[in-house]
Amino acid sequence: MLDKETTPTANTKPGLAAKYRGACVEDLQLPPAFCLSEDAPISHALEAAYEREFDQLPILNDRRRPIGYLYVPTLKQKFEAGSIKEDDAVSRCITHFPLSSKSHPYTVIHPLTPLEELEQFFISAATDFALVTDVERKWVLAVATRDDLETFVKRRG
Numbered sequence: 001m002l003d004k005e006t007t008p009t010a011n012t013k014p015g016l017a018a019k020y021r022g023a024c025v026e027d028l029q030l031p032p033a034f035c036l037s038e039d040a041p042i043s044h045a046l047e048a049a050y051e052r053e054f055d056q057l058p059i060l061n062d063r064r065r066p067i068g069y070l071y072v073p074t075l076k077q078k079f080e081a082g083s084i085k086e087d088d089a090v091s092r093c094i095t096h097f098p099l100s101s102k103s104h105p106y107t108v109i110h111p112l113t114p115l116e117e118l119e120q121f122f123i124s125a126a127t128d129f130a131l132v133t134d135v136e137r138k139w140v141l142a143v144a145t146r147d148d149l150e151t152f153v154k155r156r157g
Contacts, residue, residue, distance in 0.1 A: 026111035030142035043086040058140045068096040
């Protein structure tokens, strides 16, 4: 096994390894993810997001695989504008993940992913969050954000 304290990742910018000092995603101490099925009503999504103060909610298909997410601020805007109703299925508002391809490769982010790789993912995918799954991508464990990384660095000093 590689020593994550001293072994930099080949795909990262110089200095990122030093910035995170070998920390990995599990060191962020993220709250467990709350996922919804694609046929869940909008009211459940809005309630869950409000109670947990989440901006993104992972959406799962009938086999419990992640297929996309809801961006809660947009969902709230649509609800307030009347373009969606409480009992509509969240499937009407899902932002689907792109299918894996050479131009959009699927990146697995799991608890032991080094934080420098997570930051590189945010940069290369031009996104502000990542679903943290188990290595086999069977379960969504948490949602990591750029803010989580910034908070971690500040907390660590």
